[in-house]
Amino acid sequence: MNFGILGTGVVGRTLAAKLIELDHSVVLGTRDPAKTILKSELDGMGNPPIRVWLEKNSKAKLGSFTEAAVHGEIIINATNGVGSLNALQIAGEMNLNNKILMDISNPLDLTNGMPPSLFISNTDSLGEQIQRAFPNVLVVKTLNTMNAYLMVNPRLLANGDHSVFVSGNDTAAKAAVSKLLQSFGWEDIIDLGDITTARGPEMYLPLWLRTWGVLQIPMFQIKVVR
């Protein structure tokens, strides 16, 4: 299947590598591909520039947000939450309409340092904002509750014995996303309900951030024990 991933950070790259491993076709979209490809410094997290990553992952293609959206049958929003709506607008509503948009972003507000607060929460969520802005896109919020390496390889931890959530208004879209998650190794996929339920997984982030602070490494996850 063809995927368009918006965002070339660690999350976008990790998803791209996994999708390619599973024989999907991927275009990674960025705001300005000509500028992005010229970057030679490490990013803020110490990751190599995208050029180095593309040499090692030669089946992945770099393009604009629009090219990624046009290419994808499923689109993945892996941009920073603060830039997500703008990235999707640049990608183009007509290139997104009637497609599944897996929204894995978080509304993190880093303006006051670490740990971040959320710039939307409680009575709204970023998932809902995206759905309202693009009413004909099939938004499914998922995977935002963990580290990128666990997203695509849940069996890295406790042989995959932990939980992932999906929220969205379209049942068929959630089923398609769940099938993709299963292909990553996910077994406990909890459908929380419509897109308003994205408030739950997004508001979990402050607990995730503080647990990360205690454990010192992000290689942890929650299991809904029942």
Next chain:
Amino acid sequence: MNFGILGTGVVGRTLAAKLIELDHSVVLGTRDPAKTILKSELDGMGNPPIRVWLEKNSKAKLGSFTEAAVHGEIIINATNGVGSLNALQIAGEMNLNNKILMDISNPLDLTNGMPPSLFISNTDSLGEQIQRAFPNVLVVKTLNTMNAYLMVNPRLLANGDHSVFVSGNDTAAKAAVSKLLQSFGWEDIIDLGDITTARGPEMYLPLWLRTWGVLQIPMFQIKVVR
């Protein structure tokens, strides 16, 4: 040990029964004991009036918020979040000072129906508000992330293989609360840090509420898998 529990709802009663089972002495505090003892109707959740409960739990004593606070070496705030600060003010700062206050309340805003939103979140928490209002009280936020029956008997589920959090500024107070939690059967007690980390467990509530909506019963919990 002597405990004062503020709040006579299911949470307060369940904690009281467990503490008495463990040979502690408990006064359950309420706003107006004379009025509370006369109640004969079931509460909104179908629970019997406190009079019936007290007949079955004859070692528990009912008193005012003040009497509960005076009695307790450890105080437990089991009031509705919206009334917590007022209940503590009535209990009396001088009766709380230098004591441990286990705050297990949640800032649930039920004014717009179910599921509730939070009336404080993101850049503040109810735990922090209580600590600021009572600077000489040793506030420890804990147990607010689950159903009351699991609070006092974690082994009801997966033989206790799930996690509870503590947040607070005083290390000795957190150690004392952790010891009490261990006496309830808790094994995985995660110290998140100072009282500002209470934002994490409080903001988890929206995910808890929506998971409850899916599972239909509140007998579930999260385990931090690492």
